[in-house]
Amino acid sequence: MLNRFIKPFSVIFLVLSLFFNTKGWSQTYSTSTQYPYVLPIWGQKVQDRGMANQLQLPFGFNVNYVNAFVDLEITEFKLLAxxxxLTGIINAETLNFTQVNGTTNGVNFRADAWxxxxxxxxxxxxxVKGGTxxxxxxxxxxxxxxIMLQLPEFSSKVDFDALAYGLGTTLVFGWNGYFSSVDMNYSRTDTDLLKEQIGYLTMSARLGHTFGLSKKNKDFFIGPYLGMMFRDFVGADGSGGQINFNEVFPELDATFNQRIEGKIAANQELIDDPGTSIPERLKLQAQNQALHTIQDTVNDSGLFSTQIDYFIRKELIQTITFQFGFNLQFNKHWMLRGEYGVADSQRFLMTGLQYRFGVKKKGL
Known part of the structure; x- marks a missing residue:
């Protein structure tokens, strides 16, 4: 579905952007000057059409602050002590995750070129600094x-540090102050909590309009916009790590054994009651046998007292957010950007500063 969405727009942008930029180009031809910078390719063609003043400077550095919140769903969980x-006893179904979410705060550095x-x-x-x-x-x-045994609800938060790096591209088109863009990037995140890196794909589309803020300085303007963003894990085959249950859920060990022993004792009272029917008695005996097996297997494995290996597969509950933002350009070199994305199960905030510059051709 994403390919069907992105490909037609990409073709349109590639063709139309040969003639227009995000602020609108006139069709006045001028061959009297040479385009001074090494990029973009076809910069001279833009110069020949008298539209080079509408281009951004070709190189840029961005520093952004990013804050995100996402609700997650655990679809598979395996344990090895x-x-x-222990997958037959401890898995995504028996653990019964009632809520899983993640928050991240980080600084994003970006270098780009037209x-x-x-x-x-x-x-x-x-x-990135975050928590799950x-x-x-x-x-x-x-x-x-x-249900033959249910424990009370447990909650825990695990903090982590991570590094992420990636590549991306943006395609733009504009006319008479209106502008649109399609952006796509792929990144990988490395954290001590997981053995494998996590792949992440982000795709977005935006539409907006620029408003001049100074008659004397045409490069001073603001461009509010709205759009949509798609984000999801790539290669969602799951990932592995290590955990110590006593550190994450310090009361789980005692509660587990108390609840099992209490349930077995309650079942045994009914089994010994002469008024209990034979089918019900057989059912309770089977439950007690299963509970003894679960208790012995878990306790003998050292699940609560030792560091264990785990495998987890998680998915975003929602992958699409609505985006609202602005670009505030002070001059050709400096721009401020802010953006907020929201959905039922996601929130996204970004703000940052951009600096742009040009590298001139030799001899100029």
């Missing part, structure tokens, strides 16, 4: 689907 696979008059390419690097908040209420069911 030593050489013992390779073509309508095409910008960039590299990004981010330092998890709530779960473990429950085990018997063969008939009835």
């Amino acid at each position: 030593g050489n013992q696979d 390779v073509l008059p309508f095409m910008n390419v960039y590299a990004l690097f981010s330092t 908040e998890v709530s779960l209420q473990p429950a085990w069911k018997d063969g008939t689907g009835n």
Whole structure:
């Protein structure tokens, strides 16, 4: 679906942007001067048409602050304690995650260049501090689907540091003060919590209009815009890491054993009651046998007291946000940007400063 969305717009931008930029170009031809900078390619053609003053300076550095919140869904969870696979007892279904969300705060550094008059390419690097908040209420069911043991809800937050880096490109088109853009970037995040890096794809489309703020300085303007952003994990095959349950959920060990022993004792009272029917007695005996197996397996594995390996597959509950933002350009060199994205299960805030410059051709 994303390919069907992006390809037609990309073709339109590539063709039309040969003739227009984000503020609108006149069709006055002028061959009296030479375009001074090494980029963009076809810069001289733009100069020949008398429209070079509408181009941004070709190179830029950006420093942005980014804050994000996302709701997540755990679709698969596996545990390995030593050489013992506990997936049959401890998994996404039995752990019963009631809430999983992540927050990140970070500084994003970006270097970019206008390779073509309508095409910008960039590299990004981010330092991130964040946290993952998890709530779960473990429950085990018997063969008939009835809950035979349920623990109280536990919550925990794990903080982490991460580094992210990636590449991206932006295609632009504009006419008579209106502008639109399509942006796509791919990044990878490295954190101590996970053994493997996480791939992340971001795609966005924006539409806006520029308003001049000074009659004397035509480069001083503001461009509010709105748009949509798609973000999701790439190669969602899951990732592995290590965890110590006693550090994350310090009360889980005692509560687990108390609840099991209490449930077994309650079942045994009904089993010993002469008024309990034979089918019900057999059901309770089967439950107690299963509970003993769960308790012995978990305790013997050292699940609560040792560091264990885990595998997790998580997905964003929502992948699309609505974006609102602005570009405030002071002159050809400096620009301020702010953007806010919102959805039911996501929030995104970005603000940053951009500096642009040109590298002149030899001999100029």
